Amino acid sequence: MSLTGELSRFVLSLDGTRLPEKVRAEAARSVLNWAGCAVGGARHPAIDAAVAALLPFAAGTQCSLLGRTERTDALHAALINGMSAHVLDFDDTHLRTLMHPSVPVASSLMALAERMPITGEQFLAAFVAGVEVECRIANAIWFAHNADWYITGTAGVFGAAAACARVLGLDEAQATHALGLAAAQSAGTREMAGTMAKCFIHGRAAQNGMLGALLAQRGFTAAASALEGVHGFAHVLAAKRDMDAITAGLGTDWELLQNSYKPYACGVVAHPVIDACLRLRQAHRPDPAAIARVDLRVSARALELTGITSPPDGLKSKWSLYHSAAVALVDGAAGEHQYTDERVNDPLVRGLRGRVVASADPSLAEIEAHATLTMVDGAVHEVHVDAVVGSAANPMSDQELGDKVRGLAVGILPDVQVEVLIGACRGFEALPDVAAIARAGVPAR
């Protein structure tokens, strides 16, 4: 049997009732974080533009757009909800690979759930299977792949295809073709950083995976060797690969347990710097104008991925640890409101950003950062962060995650509805119809 076929068999045969309690709990946290991000991102100009362009191509009104009043069909809902859930760069992260697991899988499954009834139990098994597939494929290639590609675009599409294949009731051969059709659409280069195209790449992973499963359901074929073949996904999109990582511990080790949730609305590698600056602000209450300079020591990857010194706009500022440090010190926050055009151009933020100096320190892990404030009066304040909030060593609590979702929904959903949404996500496994989550995420017209 091909490796692609082996993954299909795993996806279809996974027994959702035997999943460990920790896996079930992490699934609920992932779905809650996904829903909150989708609601919070729904009013972004990128989503406005996409909805304006795509509503004329909506085949009916079966499906909800979280955080919005328009309705569309399942394929477009998977795309647009996926874009909303990622546009703030606030969604979950599989830290080893920097995959964002929920956008492809939850966005496609939730769209299907408004097309056909899906129980909480069915959703759970399909969600876990989809996340395993995409994260395991990511494990095989990320180290020789992420410099060029957005791994959620390229590998996430397999997760969406796998999850949809399961709930659509595909047989093993059809599910293998669905994964093949995912491979045929695998795309998204890193040149798109800081543009609307980034969230598009992520949303397309959800939509394209679903499309692959829908085609395979009707007998459409692809290569059974899509993943492992010499002209297949792993060989073509990565210079090196560790294919054994795809099946090692499959069904016993759960990648979902490595999922993490961001406390801050920007590239995850800049988070230790934010933690450090927030701690300095809380301890010393420095007047931003009295800060002479901010010296940062960070991991090499942090400087590589978030090294933009003078971001031109809100989207690009998510990839600037200089901006992140400045807003953490000025605003005492790094939520979705800190990465806007307005905050980028704020004189106080811009001034302080220009006084931030960062260097890569090879001795620092990605969850670490060191920050030193030198005040105009000569005072020096230092702090070292050794395990950033949101990392596996220091995860967000359920309470913090709920508060994050509440913050994201401000001005979009009434408070009482936010609590319904949070409750539906936390208890999704017991829902007779998970579309209740999508409905809870839609504001009254």
Next chain:
Amino acid sequence: MSLTGELSRFVLSLDGTRLPEKVRAEAARSVLNWAGCAVGGARHPAIDAAVAALLPFAAGTQCSLLGRTERTDALHAALINGMSAHVLDFDDTHLRTLMHPSVPVASSLMALAERMPITGEQFLAAFVAGVEVECRIANAIWFAHNADWYITGTAGVFGAAAACARVLGLDEAQATHALGLAAAQSAGTREMAGTMAKCFIHGRAAQNGMLGALLAQRGFTAAASALEGVHGFAHVLAAKRDMDAITAGLGTDWELLQNSYKPYACGVVAHPVIDACLRLRQAHRPDPAAIARVDLRVSARALELTGITSPPDGLKSKWSLYHSAAVALVDGAAGEHQYTDERVNDPLVRGLRGRVVASADPSLAEIEAHATLTMVDGAVHEVHVDAVVGSAANPMSDQELGDKVRGLAVGILPDVQVEVLIGACRGFEALPDVAAIARAGVPAR
């Protein structure tokens, strides 16, 4: 200005009224060949499966599917007509790069033409601009790209985006974003050879390019350096590249003049072998059962791309020069009816296929082949083809092209309607509304 921006300017500023007569004539031949292939491919099982899967997602009935009675929206029409036009592997070829120019550009433009009026003159300029963009991008990378990728999937999407950007009236910044969104979707690995996913990759180039243009029209953004940036299309999808090829002679040298049309319904590199076997059959009328062996000498690329010795089905047989040689000798033809499951399993064809021996001869160009028949009675017949039919040195005549389209439409369109279709394509430049071509390609219900 970025290279991506420079291409956008070219696309929007091209003066269709000043195109050389030869370019206009080749555009009409390309459109005719595209329409014939779309009609001829429309009843393939791959198209049946795609239509069954996608009709529930059709937003209305604005657009035609050539060769079929169902109707759908413009985005789905671009995909499905693009798949139909490629599924027989009978569409046009830019021989240098093996790009199939018309599927992305004509399929997307024709779908838009049923959504908004497009005159023949507008279609001409947009078609030529789209073909220039995709073929020039292909020129920059094919030599370090085609081993892994289907270049019509990866580079063709730019052609569709460019053509749609022009007819949608995008400004230069928007058109640059449309090309960026094309880059964000660039996909399709060669592992899919001989599966339905191959025509899907080709059709998606049309649909995805259109989608990029529709999003950009509403203000959606992408990287202005999508093509040339260090994490952009050319660097990520090719190990080497010749970026100067993209703009050298832009607006004066026309890639469309390098377009060619297949007389045979299979991979173009196998065509010299077919020519050779057809000539041997015509000259000697050999009884297939009396042929002891067939020795072929071919170009290295022909053996690499069409080296399948025992194809399992019709789609795979398009990549077998052994099968092509056998059907040419048995049937005296290599049209769409020779690459079916039935012909693959025919005892006479299968027997002869097993007696074909092929070797790569580095002294042979891709348009050459040498064939030797050794008969059971010891007689030996030889032939050398030095310029295959359909090559630039030996192009199909207008008459041959018309007959090809007539053959493709047998059993799908009534004869009189085929002549209307041929006439509309040949004279498309004078049409007040090019949607007349799509309408002529649809059978009565």
